Amino acid sequence: MEKIPPRTVARLIIYRKILNSLIYEGVSHIFSRKLAEMAGCTPEQVRRDLMAIGYQGSTVSGYDVSELEYSIGYVMDDPEGVKIAIVGGGLLGRAILDYCYWRYPNFSTFLSFSNEKDISDKVYHGCKCYTMKQIEEVLEMETVDIVILAIESEHVQNLANRLVKSGVIGILNYTPIHLDLPSEVFVEDMDLMLAIDKAAFFVKHETHIKKKKKKKK
Amino acid sequence: MEKIPPRTVARLIIYRKILNSLIYEGVSHIFSRKLAEMAGCTPEQVRRDLMAIGYQGSTVSGYDVSELEYSIGYVMDDPEGVKIAIVGGGLLGRAILDYCYWRYPNFSTFLSFSNEKDISDKVYHGCKCYTMKQIEEVLEMETVDIVILAIESEHVQNLANRLVKSGVIGILNYTPIHLDLPSEVFVEDMDLMLAIDKAAFFVKHETHIKKKKKKKK
Numbered sequence: 001m002e003k004i005p006p007r008t009v010a011r012l013i014i015y016r017k018i019l020n021s022l023i024y025e026g027v028s029h030i031f032s033r034k035l036a037e038m039a040g041c042t043p044e045q046v047r048r049d050l051m052a053i054g055y056q057g058s059t060v061s062g063y064d065v066s067e068l069e070y071s072i073g074y075v076m077d078d079p080e081g082v083k084i085a086i087v088g089g090g091l092l093g094r095a096i097l098d099y100c101y102w103r104y105p106n107f108s109t110f111l112s113f114s115n116e117k118d119i120s121d122k123v124y125h126g127c128k129c130y131t132m133k134q135i136e137e138v139l140e141m142e143t144v145d146i147v148i149l150a151i152e153s154e155h156v157q158n159l160a161n162r163l164v165k166s167g168v169i170g171i172l173n174y175t176p177i178h179l180d181l182p183s184e185v186f187v188e189d190m191d192l193m194l195a196i197d198k199a200a201f202f203v204k205h206e207t208h209i210k211k212k213k214k215k216k217k
Numbered sequence: 218m219e220k221i222p223p224r225t226v227a228r229l230i231i232y233r234k235i236l237n238s239l240i241y242e243g244v245s246h247i248f249s250r251k252l253a254e255m256a257g258c259t260p261e262q263v264r265r266d267l268m269a270i271g272y273q274g275s276t277v278s279g280y281d282v283s284e285l286e287y288s289i290g291y292v293m294d295d296p297e298g299v300k301i302a303i304v305g306g307g308l309l310g311r312a313i314l315d316y317c318y319w320r321y322p323n324f325s326t327f328l329s330f331s332n333e334k335d336i337s338d339k340v341y342h343g344c345k346c347y348t349m350k351q352i353e354e355v356l357e358m359e360t361v362d363i364v365i366l367a368i369e370s371e372h373v374q375n376l377a378n379r380l381v382k383s384g385v386i387g388i389l390n391y392t393p394i395h396l397d398l399p400s401e402v403f404v405e406d407m408d409l410m411l412a413i414d415k416a417a418f419f420v421k422h423e424t425h426i427k428k429k430k431k432k433k434k
Contacts, residue, residue: 199389
């Protein structure tokens with residue numbers, strides 16, 4: 001298959017999430033117009049994105065929800081599963097581990113690195129737990145696709161450098177530190193502060209618009 | 218000031234995060250070239266974005282890191298602060314509350330809604346805690362700018378409808394459910410599954426490229 005552009009990938013993931021919600025609600029078919037409305041894009045974009053993965057709907061009944069969800073998964077998912085390591089055994093690290101455990105029961109392997117003495121050296125939700133010091137040693141033996149950074153530490157950049165040196169090329173960064181890493185490493189900023197700042201700005205702006213509108217009346 | 222385009226806002230927030238990391242490291246000045254490299258955009262974009270908020274650096278020493286951080290904050294932040302409500306008192310809800318508490322000490326007011334009996338009806342980190350049933354009653358009395366959804370529940374759409382009906386126009390959605398809400402409501406999808414799927418795809422693709430390169434040798 002041809003290379004899928006990053007923005008198409010991002011939209012496919014959103015379509016899939018919507019489709020999963022629809023399956024849950026018992027909806028069997030959906031038209032591109034409705035899917036586009038729910039995903040915040042245009043029907044043409046939906047049709048183009050789905051053509052890119054070789055999927056076409058029926059003009060009479062629209063897309064088959066389960067079939068389409070399967071098709072997107074077929075393109076997106078690695079049959080070998082995703083191997084995830086979580087760094088951080090605090091509230092957030094444990095919340096993420098809980099979340100992953102219920103969402104990816106047969107899909108992935110998990111490792112956890114932590115300095116919390118009550119977690120290290122145990123198996124939690126089938127996830128092997130190690131101390132931070134063991135990172136290099138463990139990554140030498142196990143292939144990890146994505147590392148989730150959920151720590152409260154000043155040495156995040158240093159830690160990220162160690163991970164990249166050990167071959168990690170995918171990082172989800174929940175820390176407030178901006179990571180300076182080689183461009184071939186995929187880093188997604190999951191920092192709550194970024195999201196709050198963005199939401200706050202738009203909410204403020206929306207309020208501002210409303211106030212203006214009210215004044216105009 | 219003129220309306221700032223959403224993509225500029227998103228970049229300004231990232232610049233600010235980088236500047237905060239630099240302040241922490243004791244860096245006093247930065248050139249647009251380096252800032253662009255760290256933010257993953259072009260130097261021209263950095264200069265244009267900062268011109269949009271009326272800030273210009275020196276060609277000799279670059280941007281003053283603290284001054285620029287202040288200028289971005291001046292444009293972005295509401296002097297009245299951001300009022301945040303967190304729905305969900307599980308591990309994730311508490312992790313978010315802990316995070317916010319340390320990050321926004323004098324900046325915001327927090328409310329927490331939860332069905333967990335040990336949290337409801339208490340004050341935790343200066344945050345007033347209520348039960349989910351009280352949402353309408355509390356939002357009638359208190360203005361909330363952003364609601365963070367950190368629940369594990371099947372009724373998230375219904376809950377989001379209740380929030381929007383009570384006047385909420387900013388939602389950070391940590392649930393795996395895709396919310397179908399009016400377009401004037403700002404919704405940011407914080408779902409970990411979306412991020413894992415995206416990271417997994419790019420990591421897989423990157424691996425694929427490397428394998429191809431190796432074969433070519």
